[in-house]
Amino acid sequence: MNRLLFALPVLVLLIIGGFFYRGLDLDPSAVPSAMIDRPVPDFALPALHPGKKGLSTADFGGQPKMLNVFASWCGPCRVEHPIIMRLAARADVEVLALSYKDDPQASRAWLAELGDPYRQIGVDRDGRVAIDWGVYGVPETYLVDAGGRIRYRHVGPLTAAVVAEEILPRWQALQQANQ
Template identity: 50%
Template sequence: MSMERERTSAETGRRVLAFLPLTVAAALAIVLAWGLTQDPSNLPSTLIGKVVPDFDLPPVQGRLLGLSSGDLKGEVSLVNVFASWCVACREEHSLFMKLAAQGTVPLHGLNYKDQPDDAAQWLDSLGDPYTRTGADISGHVAIDWGVYGVPETFVVDADGLIAYKHIGPVNEEVLAKTILPLVESLRQRAADRDKREAGQ
């Protein structure tokens, strides 16, 4: 009787072990399939609603104005993380040139892990849409911002709080339907607050 129980128990254990890899593979396939359906530009950022990390970067070679956390207070602005070696950065660059020409919102550049000569040459040849451009040669500032890769674009409110993060190249649709409406909303919110404070 006892040997029969042991035999049954051993058979059950072997069956469980036989199905375990299959179960793990099925679970992994479900997780991977779910991941493929997600929009990579919608990765959450733990910095949304928080003050921009404290930093002070020198300008990109040949530029006069670097970029610091203090530059991102007082008005709503965009911060674009880019690099000369980034193919996707070229996709959005002409759109940023148009945006800069319109003067709709200040656009600052955070040049990520680039060789100084390459960054300067890239901006000289394609145009420089940035009000200020900080050279983050080591990549430490971008890490503090939670950057996964380039390009990434942030909307920063007038108090220096990160309001939005877009991963990947910005296109006309993202700019028109998400970024610019948010910029206007943040400006209106700041104006309303200033009126309330002035009335007190």
């Protein structure tokens, strides 16, 4: 019994090591393939700003939409925020948002401080809707096509390079497909 106790640390190490080895082949920023090309999940969320529109499944479709998942407590969200501001300023881009596991008041204060690039914001207080979307962490950004299907996801903060190389080409392709 006592000996077993002394062997416990090495067992724990082997288990963690096994997870690490498996983790090397996983891409933490990869989309679970299950959500790609699937329709937007069924959901309806209240609005962040009183008096404005919330966010629901019906808001997707018709034309391509971009969805950004953010939270005021998330450091990387701040890093990517100016980039989303710039994206949203383009006439051809419309960004919707999920306020993820965040106090609505804190979200509002955060947006008041940094600027609000979002057309509509849904409050996902307990993160349930985000689970349906397959959100892994904040920030995340999704591209949804005109048919309301999720086409692409980026995990982690957007950078100028990601926007130029990953987001915009796909976005433009989605728009062309819609015309």
